[in-house]
Amino acid sequence: MYEYNLESSGKLELVFFKETVEHILKIFRVLSQPRGNAMLIGVGGSGKQSLSKLSSFIARCQISQLEFGKNYGIDSFRADLQKISLLAGAD
Numbered sequence: 001m002y003e004y005n006l007e008s009s010g011k012l013e014l015v016f017f018k019e020t021v022e023h024i025l026k027i028f029r030v031l032s033q034p035r036g037n038a039m040l041i042g043v044g045g046s047g048k049q050s051l052s053k054l055s056s057f058i059a060r061c062q063i064s065q066l067e068f069g070k071n072y073g074i075d076s077f078r079a080d081l082q083k084i085s086l087l088a089g090a091d
Helices: 002-007 018-032 048-058 074-088
Strands: none
Touching (some): 002 048
16 A cells, blocks of 8 residues: 555555455455456445555556446447457457
């Protein structure tokens, strides 16, 4: 977390319980696999975003996050999907 905070503009301040470390390791293992990716779904405020940012930093992966708003529709989703596909190396 110290190295992440040195290199990133957004600072993380996490309390590392046993479960926190276990979740970071699980996400890291998935991202370390060939073609590994993860979609974390759950209630807001549970730490999904912070743990995935830290895990992807450790695994040297790039993360993408969809930003939904009131004007977000199918065209916006297709544009986001196209950007993510190009980042992933799809033709």
